[in-house]
Each structure stands twice: as C-alpha cells, then as structure tokens.
Amino acid sequence: MTARYAGIAGELREAIMRGDYDVGAQLPSEAELAVRFAASRGTVRQAVAVLAAEGLVGSRQGARRIVLGRERSQSFAELHSFAQWARSMGHRVTGRVLEQRRRAADAAEAARLALRPGDAVLRVLRLRSLEGEPVLLERTVYAGWIAPAVESLPADCESVTQALYEGVGLVFAYGEHLIDAVAAGTEDARLLSVRRGSPLLRQRRVTTTPEGRPVEWSDDRYRAGSVTFSIRNSVDANPLVRQVGDLRPSS
Amino acid sequence: MTARYAGIAGELREAIMRGDYDVGAQLPSEAELAVRFAASRGTVRQAVAVLAAEGLVGSRQGARRIVLGRERSQSFAELHSFAQWARSMGHRVTGRVLEQRRRAADAAEAARLALRPGDAVLRVLRLRSLEGEPVLLERTVYAGWIAPAVESLPADCESVTQALYEGVGLVFAYGEHLIDAVAAGTEDARLLSVRRGSPLLRQRRVTTTPEGRPVEWSDDRYRAGSVTFSIRNSVDANPLVRQVGDLRPSS
C-alpha cells in the first residue's frame, strides 16, 4: 500500500516532467491541491515536501511554489541501490544480465576488493532501464565469496541489493564514489542506444559490508540526461573532494 | 524569532553532540518529547525530521529512534572553491571573465536566489584553467545585492571566493549540488577547446551565506578527464542500523 502523500507527489512529479508546468511556473496552491486530491492540507504539504527535497520545486513564504526543474535527481544523503531509488521515484525499472563469468582478479581488482591477485572474482555486465529505456550500464566485479549468491539470481533480477539481502542476509554499505564524465565507447553506445562519443555520467564505487569488507567494485555509466546526482554540503565537513583525472586511469 | 521545532531540534542536537545520548542509543519517544517540551507531537516530529536530515538519528517504524552519530558530517560535505582546491593540489590556476552583465531575474533564478522575479542579478561567464589548459567554464548568476562587489574584482581574479571574503567579508557556504553529464554546446566547445558534443561534467550549485541567504547560482562545466568528484560515505561513522528498514520492500 502506497502512502497517500507519495501518490500525490508522484502525480505532481509526472505532471512536472511531462511539462504541464513549465520551469519557472507556479504550482497550484496547497489549498487547491488539497481539494483536487481530496486530501488534507497536511498531506499535500508532505507531498510537496518530497518534491522540494528532490529539487523539483522551491518555495518562499507567502508566494506560490515555483517549478525549478524537471530532472530526476539521486540524493547521496540516502544512497540506495538503483532499483530502490528508481522505484521510490515511481519509475518502472527493469534489468538484464548480458554477461557473467568468473575469472582471476587482476592486481587492481584485488587491491580494490581486498583480495590476493589471482583469487576468483565474478564479472557481471548488466543493463538497466527506466520505463523500458536503457539508461545504465553496470560493469561489476564481485568478490569470489559472494559469487555463488549472485550467480543464483535470475538474469532479469530487478534489485540485486534487495535480492542479496533477502537471500543471504547481505547488507550493503557504500564506500567511496568517483564521479566523472566520459565519452561512450563502442560497446557503451551500442547497449545504451546512443552515438559513440556521446556523454555518459560515470560513477565508480566500492561497496562493502557494514563491517567494511569489500563486496563489489563497479563502473556504472548513465546515459546523459537520464539521472542527476544531488549532494548537499556545508563548510563543516568533507565527503566531497575533487581529484585530478589523470591520477586515476579508467579501468 | 526561531520556530518552535527548530529550538527543539537544537536542544536535541546539542544533547546528542554533548554525549547525553550515546551512538546507538535510543531517543525518547515522540510522546515523551512532546510532554518534555510542551509541544504537540507534530511539532516534535518536525524537530526530529531535522535531525534525521542531518544524519544524526535514524528511525524504523515501530521502534524508537536511534542515534547514528555525533557529527553532521554524514550528509554534509565541504567543498572548497575551485581555486582553493587547485592550489592545495599544487596546480597553477588562472581565471578570466569573458562576459559580465546585469539583467532581471527570471522566475526560476528568482526562486533559487530567494529574490522576486525581475530583481536585478549579475550574470558572469568565467573560464578557468589549470596549467594554462582551459578546464572549467562557469556560468554564474549573482544576487543583485552582491553584484557591486563582484563587478569590482579584476577580470583575471584567481579566487573569487577569497577576494569576496577579503573585500567585503562575505563567507560562502554551499547548499545543494546537482551533478550530471552533458554534451558540449557550440560555445562550450569553443571556449574549452573540445569538439562540439564531447562530454562535459556539469555541476550546478547554489551558494549561500552561512545564514542560508543565497548568493549565487552557478552552472559549471568541466572538460571530461580534467577532474573527478569523489564522495565518501564514511562507513565507520555509520553504524549498521539504518539499512535494514530501507531494504525491506516498501510496497
């Protein structure tokens, strides 16, 4: 059962992304929305709070809410798996394993996964789609100890994170993320249905157990325009730093 | 006059950071807090929602809230200005203003900068280089009240952040960042010396004063390969608790 406010947020989000409300345009007042959705003002406020947290709308006391943009944004404050994030945004997400095979870890993989070079790893190539459109290409290397559980998953498994939790009780924590832009290679272009050389948003990450044991190392490439990462920060602490590109050669 | 819920959030935050509640310990129930602060449950919920957004506490339906950490570093990040970061990394950084003019804020700009539509803003196009190579194109919109200070800077000012601090005592905090990949447009390509359509890493951000007053809204485009954003979800400070609730299927 979906919460009432989540449903309202979803409808408004769709309307914004569909273009019913232009960027810069006003949203209906809370009172109007309450009438339209037959809900109380409190529930409507919960709904628009969701949109505000997603950066879709802004507000100023006394004036109507303004549409700020129409793009999906993925917040790092709550890093969920792709499937979980997509579903929470009301998207229809599908996935498909294109390739899966074991091999020996090379030196870089071994270092990232805290293994010895030559230890077995499982390499998986997975394509994921939103609303049937391919948007994300994942090249993941799993540590050998988790490989059997991953191999037992169906090829069209929607959420690997969730399946591994339910199957073997594995909980993922997230370690370090590297984010940059790259040009689509030949394989990228073919699988994501874009032209070769077109922009992709790349996220490379290590996932660990909550105890810090590395589980996977992944190179995820998003089609440009399909998703946006969102980060909040202040002058106090620093999870986010820039690094020079040539220090980290790509895979 | 601060809001009631903000005051309650502040008291709870101080108690947590002071160590009245250990990491992993339970917070009093909403009902208890409502009695203690002589407020309604709704107001208490607003207060703890603030702490949850800061990553200080987590919650699961049916169980009491848990203290996750003592520092706001969880969901908050520090981001230095480009010049400060580059110099700290030992790079030779230069910058140049290519365009600068005042105009009226449109609806979206006004909302982002907490201005009224039509208020004056200052639009600046700035190109920045590392070791003489152009790597970053900044399209910035400054709120009108800071425009005179910005206009008084030399066109080749190395660090705007530092200059504004030394000139008018303005301290920047950072708000929300949106990161994605885009294709270089004609102007982008010419100024960054790349081919049109080639990948750029785009960062859009709002900068505010520490009090939360918006100062600028900027669209920064980095040449692919020149920089990488790195984000650490400090696993150590994040004691296991949270994920279990999140991983359960929500619908």
Place this chain on the structure above:
DNA sequence: TAGTGGTCTAGACCACCTA
C-alpha cells in the same frame, strides 16, 4: 499485547507576498 513511529485530518494563527 502494549508501545512506537508513519500517516492523515480539520481546524487555527501568523508572517509574508501580491495586488
């Protein structure tokens, strides 16, 4: 089973914006 957080309602007053 009792307690707790998640959700929702139907009011209310205020500060602020628009006209």
Place this chain on the structure above:
DNA sequence: AGGTGGTCTAGACCACTAT
C-alpha cells in the same frame, strides 16, 4: 486586503516492534 506558505495543535487509525 486577500491569498499563500510556515507553523502548530489535538485528535485519530494503522503497521510494525518489542516483550
């Protein structure tokens, strides 16, 4: 001056947790 969002109250029911 009237509309709007920001805040607050005092209830209510439900799903889930803990015991």
